[in-house]
Amino acid sequence: MKEKEGFIDYPEQQMILYVEKEDGKYGPMQTGSYISANFMDDYVLKRKNLESELREQLSLGKISPIKYFMVLEDLTLSELSARARIRKSKVKKHLDPDHFGSVTADELTRYASVFNIPTTNLLQVLLINTGEQFESHLILENKAKNISINQTPTENPYVVLTKIEEKNK
Amino acid sequence: MIIPSFTHKMAAHCESGTITSLLNHAGLEISEPLVFGISSGIFFGYFHKMKSFTFPTFIVRNKPGQMRKNIEKRLGIRFSTYEFEDAAKGMAMLDHLLGQNIPTACQVDFFYMDYVPSWERVHINVHFMIVAGKEGNKYLISDVYFPQMVQLEAASLEKGRFAGGSMSPHGFLFHPNTIPPSIDYESAIKKGIKKACFNMLQIPIPFLGIKGMRLFAKRIVEWPKFARDTEHLSHEIMKINILLEDQGTGGAGFRFMYATFLQQAAEIIHQPQLKELSKQLMIIGDGWREISLFSARIGKNRDLGPDKLRKLSELIHDRADVEENFFRNLSKAIN
Structure with missing residues (x-):
């Protein structure tokens, strides 16, 4: 690939591409990501649609919160079990909304740690008004115009401080 | 600090x-x-x-x-x-x-x-x-x-x-x-190339090397049955582009970086044949890039019918054929 063919103007995601320089030598060139530059809107749309579909199933009691996050974070049963250090058969049970009630606080904390969320968020969905509708604050591309939500962990693993404040204040 | x-x-x-x-x-x-x-x-x-x-x-x-x-x-x-x-x-x-x-x-x-x-x-x-x-x-x-x-x-x-x-x-x-005071680059380069050729051509596992590439080409038409819905399939097909281009490969699934290696190696070990092979690999990489762009396009357009997946399969098969030939020539050049 020639140097001029490889350049993409996308400062948000830079990368190194190996290209043929003008003198015929091959070498590195810093450029932008082609797929992010051209298809980011499509990625965000799919992500939002997936989250909204899973949230609906969650609200209807068709899936458990563990299943919701497992699918969102693209983890398999084996992988989640190994990461949370909870037996596979038990994780399988926790994916089923009828058996989710048997989960312990310790197990919830382990799942939350894998999903990188506060434990409390396994039992609630924070929605923000994006101007058109309420959407999950988990999808970072969803931006609320006038407020920000910050969740700060505390020394107590089961408690998080959720701070909702008006922006520019 | x-x-x-x-x-x-x-x-x-x-x-x-x-x-x-x-x-x-x-x-x-x-x-x-x-x-x-x-x-x-x-x-x-x-x-x-x-x-x-x-x-x-x-x-x-x-x-x-x-x-x-x-x-x-x-x-x-x-x-x-x-x-x-x-x-x-x-x-x-x-x-x-x-x-x-x-x-x-x-x-x-x-x-x-x-x-x-x-x-x-x-x-x-x-x-x-x-x-x-x-x-x-x-x-x-x-x-x-x-x-x-x-x-x-x-x-x-x-x-x-x-x-x-x-x-x-x-x-x-x-x-x-x-770090040793002097390094035998010639021996290291040759060993590196020999092992790469072995991995691509001879490793006796059906899903690795060129055999793996052919398996990929054959099985990609079955991907729709693993997908939750069209958007999921679109996401996974577009990930082909990410895996080949964006996830730290230097472009074309590392083919451009390996071509650069061969060009540098040709000068270090004074073997002009490697320079010729590096040019061939750059062109092979352009073919992988075509696969990346095709995947991104059909994924974005949700144009994921059997004809498009067959076309993708053919493009991958084609890469397997040219890479088999390339690694055989590289193996001969280094032995």
Whole structure:
């Protein structure tokens, strides 16, 4: 690939591409990501649609919160079990909304740690008004115009401080 | 504070880039393509069903960690490596090494690296980056995927270093220990190329090397049956572009970087035939790039009918044919 063919103007995601320089030598060139530059809107749309579909199933009691996050974070049963250090058969049970009630606080904390969320968020969905509708604050591309939500962990693993404040204040 | 004289540099791939950066800091002038080529980084593998993947996928490089091991073996460099069961001990050792002004490579789960934009974050336990300093409760990170050094909270680094699951990092750390005064590059380059040719042509496993490429071509038409819906299939098809171009390959699934290696190797070992082969591989890489662009386009347009998947299959089959021929010629050239 020639140097001029490889350049993409996308400062948000830079990368190194190996290209043929003008003198015929091959070498590195810093450029932008082609797929992010051209298809980011499509990625965000799919992500939002997936989250909204899973949230609906969650609200209807068709899936458990563990299943919701497992699918969102693209983890398999084996992988989640190994990461949370909870037996596979038990994780399988926790994916089923009828058996989710048997989960312990310790197990919830382990799942939350894998999903990188506060434990409390396994039992609630924070929605923000994006101007058109309420959407999950988990999808970072969803931006609320006038407020920000910050969740700060505390020394107590089961408690998080959720701070909702008006922006520019 | 940042370790004095450490210079952050971007690179195409996290493992080859991290090794290159650490070796450069230790005084060895070596390029990323040479590290990649000598360590036989180029590879192909297709995984139709695996416990740790939610969808069929493929790889275009050798096993994570293998680049360091091969560089150690072929260049005679010694790395100090550390693994931990206890996270506190793992973090204490990192602080100890930083206290001695030793920039140290860490293996982490990419997902917990807070400096990574949300759309890039995936659970993958084999990301490598260098910790080059500490300020209060934040570590200074030299991640070759980013133009500048970044900061990372200690808690996030610990989470990333001690994530469980397949290929769990166990807090793995490494840094160069000794570099021999003279290095036999000719022997290292030849060994690296021979092993790469073996991996691509002769490895007796049906889903690895050229055989893996053909399996990928054959099985991709079955992908719709693994997908939840059209959007899921579109996402997975577009990931072909990400795996070939965006996930630290230097373009075309490492083919452009390997072509660069062959061009540099031709000069080092005075073998013009390698230069000719490097040109061929650049052209082969352009074909992989065509696959990347085709995947992105049909994914975006949700144009994922059997005819388009068959076309994708043909394009991959074609790459398998040309790469088989290429690696046979490369093998002959080096023997």
